[in-house]
Amino acid sequence: MSERFYYKGEDLFLARSSQDLELKKFADGHEQAFYLYDLEPFEERAQHYISCFGPEARIHYAMKANSHPEILKRARDLGLGVDLVSGGELQKALNAGFSREQMIFSGVGKSKKDLELALQDPISQINVESPMELDRIGEIAKSLKKCARVAFRYNPNVNADTHPYIRTGFKENKFGMDESFLPELTDLLKRHGENVRLVGLTLHIGSQLLNVDSSVEAVEKTIPVYRYFNDLGHKLESFDVGGGLGIDYHSDNYESEFQRVEEFARRVRPQLKSLGCRIFAEPGRFLVARSGILLAQVEYIKKTAYKNFVILNTGMHHLMRPSLYKAYHRILPLKKRAESSSFLCDVVGPVCESSDVLGYDVSLEGEPQQGDWLAILDTGAYGAVMASSYNSFSRELEVCIDLT
Numbered sequence: 001m002s003e004r005f006y007y008k009g010e011d012l013f014l015a016r017s018s019q020d021l022e023l024k025k026f027a028d029g030h031e032q033a034f035y036l037y038d039l040e041p042f043e044e045r046a047q048h049y050i051s052c053f054g055p056e057a058r059i060h061y062a063m064k065a066n067s068h069p070e071i072l073k074r075a076r077d078l079g080l081g082v083d084l085v086s087g088g089e090l091q092k093a094l095n096a097g098f099s100r101e102q103m104i105f106s107g108v109g110k111s112k113k114d115l116e117l118a119l120q121d122p123i124s125q126i127n128v129e130s131p132m133e134l135d136r137i138g139e140i141a142k143s144l145k146k147c148a149r150v151a152f153r154y155n156p157n158v159n160a161d162t163h164p165y166i167r168t169g170f171k172e173n174k175f176g177m178d179e180s181f182l183p184e185l186t187d188l189l190k191r192h193g194e195n196v197r198l199v200g201l202t203l204h205i206g207s208q209l210l211n212v213d214s215s216v217e218a219v220e221k222t223i224p225v226y227r228y229f230n231d232l233g234h235k236l237e238s239f240d241v242g243g244g245l246g247i248d249y250h251s252d253n254y255e256s257e258f259q260r261v262e263e264f265a266r267r268v269r270p271q272l273k274s275l276g277c278r279i280f281a282e283p284g285r286f287l288v289a290r291s292g293i294l295l296a297q298v299e300y301i302k303k304t305a306y307k308n309f310v311i312l313n314t315g316m317h318h319l320m321r322p323s324l325y326k327a328y329h330r331i332l333p334l335k336k337r338a339e340s341s342s343f344l345c346d347v348v349g350p351v352c353e354s355s356d357v358l359g360y361d362v363s364l365e366g367e368p369q370q371g372d373w374l375a376i377l378d379t380g381a382y383g384a385v386m387a388s389s390y391n392s393f394s395r396e397l398e399v400c401i402d403l404t
């Protein structure tokens with residue numbers, strides 16, 4: 001059993017710096033599944049990122065991972081900026097108190113309306129993903145009599161070792177631009193003159209990366225592009241190393257994931273220092289995944305000749321990751337059923353899809369009973385933000401914040 005989650009007698013506890021908490025107490029009184037957020041890991045991880053990259057770096061939290069208002073406010077209080085991907089997220093970031101100077105707008109398909117929102121009072125940086133987008137930004141900035149600060153998202157063609165659905169810096173991905181785009185981008189910068197200013201480069205090669213080598217390779221492949229634009233006289237200010245570093249969903253082994261951030265920073269900082277630029281980073285999952293627990297109740301146990309099913313009041317409509325890319329999450333009962341031995345089952349949801357599985361061949365601590373609560377761990381990133389109302393189930397998950 002891991003350190004952060006452990007059983008005292010039959011009850012599941014969450015270890016925290018101030019006081020360990022019995023999770024059952026949070027479930028009592030709830031009538032539907034809900035996400036419970038503990039902001040302590042988020043805070044610890046943000047501080048780790050800041051200490052690894054140094055005070056002169058700017059860490060922009062990738063709010064697509066979890067845009068709950070309390071998490072955004074905590075990010076702001078910790079001095080992070082924000083990496084957003086839509087006008088909706090921009091508005092949420094404003095509501096949480098981020099200034100426009102703290103905002104970076106990423107994403108491959110920014111609408112005219114969203115760009116107008118970003119440019120009416122210009123935000124710190126817009127990450128550009130195609131020449132057509134740069135052209136649109138230039139036109140909008142001109143009509144608003146503003147100057148757009150842009151960074152080009154470079155596609156370094158690195159085939160990162162992660163699920164293909166979350167690989168983003170490979171030549172076949174829709175994201176970023178490779179060197180074949182450089183002449184056209186240079187022409188467009190000239191054409192849009194004072195309405196567009198190139199201030200940096202950015203890259204992302206994917207998410208849930210467990211090996212730093214590809215991230216370092218991507219940075220090294222992007223450095224010549226930085227020099228190319230600097231040599232053309234563009235006076236770039238920042239180099240954005242992206243996010244993507246993963247967590248170990250199979251255990252509470254924080255050490256290796258903390259070391260990964262350290263190693264990445266140690267390997268890229270000297271190279272970027274020689275460029276004389278400011279480092280930006282855009283982590284999401286690393287900061288917030290460990291902060292979330294999805295708590296759900298058993299509706300039914302169904303035993304067939306082939307499998308046992310534990311059917312919950314939550315599923316792919318609340319946590320899509322397992323059905324979308326067979327992502328793994330540990331699942332633990334809040335109360336061990338010690339009277340029976342371990343119980344092998346598929347933990348599934350109520351949605352009318354066979355892919356609505358939260359865990360395959362899960363070995364639970366004893367056979368659960370109807371009404372028992374289960375905890376699905378490490379669901380702080382890409383959990384509630386991806387929820388839908390498919391089958392017209394409620395997506396209004398009750399969310400508790402900050403367990404102190």
Ligand SMILES: Cc1ncc(COP(=O)(O)O)c(C=O)c1O
Nearest residue numbers: 062106204207243244283284285
């Ligand atoms: C725009 C953007 N921001 C941030 C990230 C990193 O997200 P995470 O750190 O959650 O993997 C990515 C990943 O590809 C991205 O494309």
